Each structure stands twice: as C-alpha cells, then as structure tokens.
Amino acid sequence: MDPTPFQEVPQSVSTGALPGWLRVDELVREAHARYASEAAGSVADYIPVLAAADPGLFGLAVIDVDGGVHDAGDALHAFSIQSISKMFVYALAIAEHGHAHVRDVVGVNNTGLAFNSLMALELNGGHPMNPMVNAGAIATTALVPGATSAEKWERIREGLSAFAGRQLRMDGEVYRSEAETNDRNRAIGRLLVGYGRLNEDPDEIVDVYTRQCALSVTAHDLAVMGATLADGGVNPVTGDRVVSADVCRDTLAVVASSGLYERSGEWLFEIGLPAKSGVAGGIVAVAPGKGAAAAFSPPLDSAGNSVRGQLAIGHLSRALGLNLFASAPARLEEQP
Ligand code: GLN
Numbered sequence: 001m002d003p004t005p006f007q008e009v010p011q012s013v014s015t016g017a018l019p020g021w022l023r024v025d026e027l028v029r030e031a032h033a034r035y036a037s038e039a040a041g042s043v044a045d046y047i048p049v050l051a052a053a054d055p056g057l058f059g060l061a062v063i064d065v066d067g068g069v070h071d072a073g074d075a076l077h078a079f080s081i082q083s084i085s086k087m088f089v090y091a092l093a094i095a096e097h098g099h100a101h102v103r104d105v106v107g108v109n110n111t112g113l114a115f116n117s118l119m120a121l122e123l124n125g126g127h128p129m130n131p132m133v134n135a136g137a138i139a140t141t142a143l144v145p146g147a148t149s150a151e152k153w154e155r156i157r158e159g160l161s162a163f164a165g166r167q168l169r170m171d172g173e174v175y176r177s178e179a180e181t182n183d184r185n186r187a188i189g190r191l192l193v194g195y196g197r198l199n200e201d202p203d204e205i206v207d208v209y210t211r212q213c214a215l216s217v218t219a220h221d222l223a224v225m226g227a228t229l230a231d232g233g234v235n236p237v238t239g240d241r242v243v244s245a246d247v248c249r250d251t252l253a254v255v256a257s258s259g260l261y262e263r264s265g266e267w268l269f270e271i272g273l274p275a276k277s278g279v280a281g282g283i284v285a286v287a288p289g290k291g292a293a294a295a296f297s298p299p300l301d302s303a304g305n306s307v308r309g310q311l312a313i314g315h316l317s318r319a320l321g322l323n324l325f326a327s328a329p330a331r332l333e334e335q336p
Helices: 021-035 046-053 080-098 099-106 119-123 134-143 149-164 172-179 183-194 202-213 218-230 243-258 261-270 307-320
Strands: 057-063 069-074 215-217 275-277 282-287 289-295
Touching: 021 057, 046 243, 057 215, 057 218, 069 149, 069 218, 080 099, 080 134, 080 149, 080 202, 080 218, 080 243, 080 275, 080 282, 099 134, 099 243, 119 149, 119 183, 134 149, 134 183, 134 275, 149 202, 149 215, 172 202, 172 307, 202 215, 218 243, 218 282, 218 289, 243 261, 261 307, 275 307, 282 307, 289 307
Parallel strands: none
Antiparallel strands: 057 069, 057 289, 275 282, 282 289
C-alpha cells in the first residue's frame, strides 16, 4: 500500500485527558495492592542471569503527559529493558529513515509466532515482517546511524536516554550472560544476511542488539519513555523533544499490533492500548495524548509477558478510561 496519499492529509489528533493527579495516584496504588499477591507465571531462565530474579518484586508507575508522576511498590528497582528497547530503537530508525523506508525494509505485520522464531523468517522469504520480534528488531538495529557498531550502540544509548530523561547505562552482567548464550539470535542475524536483508556483519549487529536489551531501567523510566511517545515525542518530564509526533504514531501502531508477541491480539481486545513487554519482567502501555503506565514484575506468561504487569496495567486502562476503542453515545439516552 502506497502511504503517499495519506501523508498529504494533515494529521489531526483525537485525545482526551486523564482525571486529576490525586485520582490517578489513588488508582495506581489500588492496582498495585490488588495484584501484589498474584502468584501465576514463571521467571525467564533462557538468559542465565535472569533466572536469579526475585519473583516477588513488583513496581508500577504512571507518568501523565503534563509531567505528573505516580510510582508504587518497586517502581525504582533496576532491571534490563530487554525487548522493550525494540520500540524505542524502532522510533529512532523511523526518525532517521522515514516511515515508508522502514516499513518496506522491516515490515509491520504480526508474525503470530514466538519472539525468537526463525520459522517466521523462513516462512516469509527472509522478510523480517515486524520490528517487535527479534528478526525485525535486529534488522532495525542495523538501520540506526553509525559508521561502526560502537557508534550505533552509542546512538541507541543516547536516544533511549533522551526518552527516559536521564543517562541510561548497560548492565554488564546481563549483557555478558546473554552474549554467551544467544546462539539463536546469532542464527537469526545470519539468516537475515543469507536472505539479503542485512548487509553488515551479523555478529556485530546482534552484539549491539544484545547491548540495547541489557540497558538498565526502572518501571518509572519506562513510564517516562512511554509518556514521551504519548506526548507527540516531547518528554513530559524534561520538556525536550525526542522524536516527531509522526514517529510516535507510526511506532505505536506497530506496538499495538505486535508488542506482546503472539498475545498482541488478545491484549488489544481486552485492554485496547499499545503495549510492549520484555523478558526481564518490564511492560509499558501508552495512552496517546494522556500518558503511559509501566510495570516491573519478573514472573511471565508463556509468551514472555509479565503477569502482574498485564493485570495492573489492564486494571488502570479500564479504571482510567484508556481503551482506545471504547466510546459512549454522543447523545446520552434519556433517563426513564
Ligand atoms: N534479549 C532478549 C532476546 O533477544 C529479548 C527478548 C524479550 O525480551 N522478549 O532473546
């Protein structure tokens, strides 16, 4: 589909507002308390260091587009961003290359398969299909500007730091643990080269991807990063413009279709918000024009999404009226 005819029409926005600070704060506390004792799910163990995570940790954070902050529980506990980096690196790639180029090179459709699937690539003639699973994310990392992999990595670290409004650092232990065991991602890198989808050294690109996944963040950071995408690309805490409003819109569309892997449709049906998860237990959901909610809790469902995180954010989506598909009649029916 050619995007040009749509891009000629100026983009108007359709947004509402969150309730006042006190009400949001009360609901964040309520959602945290309600799911703190939820025991379902298991901690990821295919990256050895992640297996040691404390399953009891649970942080929840909401950042409003006006900069309001709501942190509950372990909202300031550090963990590795993992796959949540994919959405922000994707935003940097679109900012650099534009909507149409990234769409054509990486794709925007859900694969319906696990995040680390090689079959998804084989079934589609080596086309990565979607930037929220590993094949597309590795192809997206290659699109980040930089003459060397060290330059690309620094560009990613700086870019994600601008989203967070503070300097993010890599967790060396997580990086080493994954770098020693990521044969699957290296295989994906080689398959991309084999299909002519990647022109650079695949091991170097996978190394940058592994570093981006090991960036250390908190649920609070993820909420600020998400709120920047909710705020037309301006970080609501620092006031700095990070990306354009068009980049936010494109990124959130892809996150809505694929952010929770093969569970993305179910999530959109139940909760109605773009959301992205990572295997260390982070998850962030974005309500355009309103703000973002993020959680950290290591036990995951079988697709790799934080169980408590999904429950708490789902609760907030309903209570705060964030579902993008919910409406009420414009002319309220007369009371009998
Ligand atoms: N670094 C992880 C990987 O590539 C990220 C996966 C995830 O968070 N789902 O396997």
